[in-house]
Amino acid sequence: MTEKNKEIISKIKNIITNLSKVYGPPIWKPRLKPMDELIFTVLTQNTSDLNAEKAFLKLKTLGSWEEILKTSDLKIAKLIKSGGMSNIKSKRILGILQEIKKRENKLDISFLSKLNLDDARRWLTSIEGIGPKTASVLLSFSFNMPAIPVDTHIHRVSKRLNLITKKTSTEDAHYILEKLVEDKNKYSFHVLLINHGRKKCHSRNPKCEECSLKKICHYKKL
Ligand code: SF4
Numbered sequence: 001m002t003e004k005n006k007e008i009i010s011k012i013k014n015i016i017t018n019l020s021k022v023y024g025p026p027i028w029k030p031r032l033k034p035m036d037e038l039i040f041t042v043l044t045q046n047t048s049d050l051n052a053e054k055a056f057l058k059l060k061t062l063g064s065w066e067e068i069l070k071t072s073d074l075k076i077a078k079l080i081k082s083g084g085m086s087n088i089k090s091k092r093i094l095g096i097l098q099e100i101k102k103r104e105n106k107l108d109i110s111f112l113s114k115l116n117l118d119d120a121r122r123w124l125t126s127i128e129g130i131g132p133k134t135a136s137v138l139l140s141f142s143f144n145m146p147a148i149p150v151d152t153h154i155h156r157v158s159k160r161l162n163l164i165t166k167k168t169s170t171e172d173a174h175y176i177l178e179k180l181v182e183d184k185n186k187y188s189f190h191v192l193l194i195n196h197g198r199k200k201c202h203s204r205n206p207k208c209e210e211c212s213l214k215k216i217c218h219y220k221k222l
Contacts, residue, residue, distance in 0.1 A: 008163055008180055015161065015213060016185050019192040022212050023199075026191035034109045034142045035065050035100075039093055041137045042129065047084040055083030059093075065107040069097045092129040099127045113143045120145065132174045140190065146183035148190050150174050153197025160201060160219035 020026075032040060039059070044052040058079040062068045068076070076090035083089060100107055112120045117139065124135040136149035148154070150173040158164045163180065164173050181189045200207045208214055 005180065009182075011161070011216060012163060012181055012189065013185070014216065016188050016192060018212050019196055020188065023192055023195045026188045028144050028187045030144075031141045034112065034138065035107055036060075037142045038096070038109065038124075038130075038134070038138050039065075041134045042093055042096065043080060043083045043089060045085070045089070045134070052083050055080035055086075055089075058082070065097060069094065069101060069107065096127055096129050109138075112139070117145045117147060121147065132171050136174060140187060144187070146178070146186045148174060148177045148181060148186050150177065151194065152203075153201075154190065154193045156203060157193045157197045157201045160206070161213065161217055 031037060036056075040052060040056045043055045043059075059068065059076065062071055062076075062079070071094075073087075073090040073094055076093065077086040080086045080089055080093075097107060100109060104111075112123065115123065120139055120143075121132070121135045124130045124138065125132060133149050133151060136147035139145040139147040140149055150158075150170050152170075154177075155164075155170045155173055158173060158177065159166055159168070164176055168176060177189070178186070196213075200211050206219070208217070208219070211217065
């Protein structure tokens with residue numbers, strides 16, 4: 001391991017300790033059932049969790065995933081309108097459901113918990129419409145696997161803290177950060193950096209003057 005990487009690993013440990021004091025130590029607990037988590041995460045693409053939640057609840061009024069699979073994309077698009085990009089997302093959701101049904105003969109992905117992280121991620125991302133972020137959210141939130149979903153907040157904060165370079169793409173950041181963050185800290189890292197991005201390290205006008213990480217952040221505008 002390079003000296004640079006050792007430095008970043010130690011910095012990450014400090015960040016987790018520091019942000020845990022500010023926001024409280026995150027404790028993992030399963031959020032939704034695996035199929036629900038997967039489709040909910042698809043609905044969160046390019047919108048807020050709040051809008052996605054409204055769309056998800058409306059979608060679930062149709063009944064089971066089997067019932068939803070029998071529904072037309074137009075009807076689904078109407079129901080999930082609040083989640084944005086509804087015409088694209090309705091087709092994406094139906095495509096994912098069809099593929100899972102074809103592979104497993106049922107709409108159940110709980111078997112993924114028995115696979116290792118790489119195999120589970122490979123299985124998921126080989127389905128059109130499931131990218132590294134969606135796969136990582138599902139694997140982390142439903143199965144407590146050591147995956148780090150990288151959203152816009154984590155990407156931005158990681159760049160500002162020099163954990164990744166300015167040129168690192170969101171997709172590459174998944175693999176780079178997963179190598180740098182210890183397994184036992186991955187969930188905490190994900191939750192704490194999102195919190196920090198939402199509450200202090202905003203995209204525009206980050207609150208650097210009141211940030212607990214300002215001493216180790218080179219981005220700060222003090
Ligand atoms: S000092 Fe500013 S840029 Fe750096 S992490 Fe804190 S809020 Fe973000």
